[in-house]
Amino acid sequence: MKQIINTKFAKNIFLSALALFSTVTIMAQEEDTSSKFSLSGSIDAYYRTTFKDGGDATTATPTSFANQTGFALGMANLIGTYEMGKTGVVVDLVFGPRGTEATFNNDILNGVINQAYAYWNVSDKTTLTVGRFNTWVGYEVIAPAANFNYSVSYLFSNGPFSHLGAKADFALSDDVSLMLAITNPWDTNDISASGTYAVGGQLGVYGQFLNAYYDGGGQGGLGFEIDYTGGFDISEDFFFGINAAYNSNSETDSGFYGAAIYPQFTTSESFAIGLRGEYFAATQDGFDDVPVTALTLTGSFTKENLILKPEIRLDSFGSDNEPFLNSNGEATNSLSSFALAAIYSF
Template identity: 75%
Template sequence: MKTIINTKYTKNIFLAAFALITLNAFAQEEETKSPISLSGSIDTYFRTTFNEAGVDESSSFTSFANQTGFALGMANIIGSYESGDTGLVVDLVFGPRGTEATFENDVLNGIINQAYAYWNVSEGTTLTIGRWNTFLGYEVIAPAANFNYSVSHLFSNGPFSHMGMKADFTLSDDASLMLAITNPWDTNDITGTGEYAFGAQLGVSGQYLNLYYDSGKEGGLGFEIDYTGGFDLSDEFFFGINAAYNKNSETDSGFYGAAIYPQLTTSDSFAIGLRGEYIAFTQDGFDDTPVLAATLTGSYTNGNLIIKPEVRLDSWGNDVEPFGSLTDPTNSLASFTLAAIYSFD
C-alpha cells in the first residue's frame, strides 16, 4: 500500500518539536539569569448529533469542535521570557482548532496564535506590540480557559486576534483601561490598504466594556460594542454575562445578542454550567435571523486533566433550515460532546 505523507502537517510537527527543544534548552541555559516559563495544553473530543445529517451538515455554525466522531482540537505551547521590566510571549498552536483560530494566514501555516513583546513602563502602565488574542467576548480560543467546550455564536462571529500595539493602564485597585491600534479584523499579518482599527476596554470591578472600530472595508469588522462580566452570587454559584452589538456599515450586515453563564460548583472536582444564548444576524441571506442556543456542560477535574460532557441544542428561526439532509431539512440541531483537556504550566 502506498503511503501518502502530508508535507504541511509533517512540517508543523518538526517545527513544534524544534520550538519545544529550543525553549527547554534556553530555559536550562538562562534559568539563573532570567525567569522563563513554559505551559500549554492539548484537547480532544468525541461528538455525535441526533439527526440524520452527515458530517458536513452537522456543524452548529460556531467555530471549533464541529467534527463528528473522534477528533482532535489542538495542542498549544506557550513560552514566556521576562528580563527586568520587559518580556515576550510566544503561543504556538497545532491542530484544527488552532488552524481555524489563526485563519492559517501567517508565514508558518497557522502556527502562531500569539507573539508579542511587552514593556512595563511603570507600575500601572504596560505597552505591548505584536499579535494577541482578542479582548472582545466572554470566551477565548484555548479550551482550558473556557467552562463550556464548544463556543458561542457571539464569540464565533467576533475577531479572534489582533495585530498591533496596545497600552494597559491600572487606574485603581478596581479599575483598568486598555487602548489599542491594530490592523483591521482578520488581518493578522500585514495591512497594505492603509486601514487600521481602534480598540478600547474599560474594566471596573470585574465588569468590562469593550469597543472596537474599523472602516469595514477590505474585510474589516466595522463597529462592535461588547459587555463581558459576571457576579459571584455565592461561594458556589457564579453568573456570567456577555452582550454584543456589531454593525458593518460597508456591507450593511452585523449581529446583536446576549448570553448568560450560570455555573454551580458542587465539589472540589466537579462543576456544572449552562450557557443560554440569543443572537440575531442581519446580513446577505439572513434578515434579522434569530438563533437560540443552549449548552449544558459538566466539568470534572482530576489533577491537570479536565473531562467535559456537554449537551447542546441550536435552533434557527424565521423558517431557516440549515440542518438535516437536503430532502429533510430542519431548523434545529442537538448534539452531545465528550471532551478531554490536559494542561500544564
C-alpha cells in the first residue's frame, strides 16, 4: 500500500527550515558584507533531419528537446549569481523551445524560471538550499552545454526535471558526499495541490552517485525511483560513463527501467567523440510496454567558447511498437536522424 507523507508534519518541517534559513542568513550577512555578482549562460541552435526508407520521416523521437526538423532554436540560458559572505542566490532563466519544455510552459512565469534558489554555506562541509533547483536524478541535464550528446536519453526524458523545496548537502570527506531533500511532488513546481510531499537523497562515493526519490502521489502519483550515475576514467583520453534507473508507480502499476553507457574518447584539445547506447522499457500493468534501443554517436568540436556537435542517432522499438511514420506515411518501428548543433557558452 502506498504510504502518504504526513502533510502537516512535512509542511511544518519545511516552514521551520525556511524561517531558520532566513534568520541565520541575515546574521551571516551582518558578519561578512563582502559581495560579488556573476553572470553566465549559453545559447544553442541546431539543424536536424530524419530519414527512413530513402525519404524524410514525418515524426520525431519520443524524447525531450531537439525534435524539430530543419533549422531550430534550442534555448537562451542566463544564470545570475549573487553571493554575500556565506549566503547567496541563483536565478537561472531560460527562453526558447528547450527551456519552455523543461519548465512545462505554463509553470512559474510562463516557463521562464528554470532555477531560483537561495543557499547558505553553513560550514565548509554543509550547504542548505531553499527554492527551485534542477533534479539530482539522472546522468544528463537541461542545459545542453553540460551534456556530451546534444539530444537526450529516454531515461532523462522520463525522469523529473526540477524540484521545489529544500535540500541539505554534506561533504562527509573529500570523496564522499550526502544530500537529503524534501520537495513538492514530481515536477510540481508551483504549489503542492495534492497535499503531499516528496523526499529524496543522493550518496556520492568517489565519483559514483546513488540517487533516490519517493513521493506520496503528486500530479503523476509517482511512487519511487532509484538511479545510479557514474563513470570511470579508463585512461587520460577515454572516459566511460554509466546510468541506470528503475521507476515504479504503485498507484498506476506502471513505471520504467533502463540503462545507458557513455564511452567518450578525446582525440585532441579541440575534438572528442562519444557514443550513447541506451536500452529503455516502459511498463504498464506489470508488463513491458515500449522497449526501445537507441544509439547516438556525437562529435564535439570546440573553438574558444563555441562547441559544434554533429550527431547521428538511431532509435529502434520492439516489433510490436511502430511509433514512427516513414515518408510514405506508413508506420515503422525505427527512425534515423542527423543533427548539427552549435552551442555558445559564456
